[in-house]
Amino acid sequence: MPNWQVNASLQVVSDSAPTPLEAQAALAEANSQAVRVHRTDHQLGWIVLGIAALYLAVGALMSTLPDPRRAGPVVGPALLAVMVVGLVGLVLAFLRVRAYSRTGILLYFGGVAVFNVWNAIVVGVSIGTRWWAASQPSYHFGISAAVGTIPLVVGAWLIWRR
C-alpha cells in the first residue's frame, strides 16, 4: 500500500471518537468504579465504630465496679482482655483495608483526633466537677465513656453516608 494511503488510513483511525452512547457507557463505568471505592470506605466506618465499642466496653466494665478505687479480681483482667482483643481486632481490621478515598481517610483520622480532644475534655470536666470521685457511683464512668464516644459515632455516620 502506498505511503499516502497508509497515512490517510491512520489519520481516519486516529480521528475517530467515541459515539455519545460509548461516552455514556464510559462515564457509567467511571461512576461504578467510584462507587466501589466509596463502599470500601465503609470499612473505615466500622473501624471507627470498633474504637467506640472498645471504649464503651471499658466504660461498661468500670460501671460494674462496686468500688471505683479498686478494679477487683474479675474486672481488672476483663478490662485487660477487652483492651488486648479490641486492639488486635482493630489492627487486623485496618490491615484488611485494600482501598480508601481521600475523604474517607480524612474523616477517619479526623474522627479519631476529635475523639481524643473531646474525650480529654469529658475526662477533665468529669474530674473537675467531681462527677468522677470515690463517693460517686461507678456508672458515672459509663456515662462519661458514652459521651466521650460521640465524635466516633458521628465520624462513622459521616463515612457511611457518603
Place this chain on the structure above:
Amino acid sequence: MSHPRHALDELLGHPVRFSITALLAAASKVEFSFVRDHVEVTDSMLSKQVSMLEQAGYVKVDKGFVGKRGRTWLSLTREGRRTFERHLGALREIAQGDGVGAAARPS
C-alpha cells in the same frame, strides 16, 4: 470550535486502562489485588497496563510489606488525575451530544 475528542487521552482510550484510572481517581490509594478484582483482569494484564500508566507518569506504585507479605499500592499522580479529569470532561461533552462523535467515526 474544537471537537471534544481532541481532549481525549490516547492512553485512557483503552477500556482496561480507563477502568484502572477511574478506580484510582476515586481513591487515595488502592491495593493491587483490589484493582485486579474489581477491574476483572489477571495479575499479568494489570501489571502490564499499570506499567504503561506509570511510564506515562499517571500512576505511582508503592511497594511495602505487612509481615512477610508484600503489598503493592497504586495511586494516581497529580498529572494522572488532571489527565483523567480532562478525559472525563471530553467524554461528558460527547455524551451530551456537543461533539459530532458519530460523524467522525470511520464507516
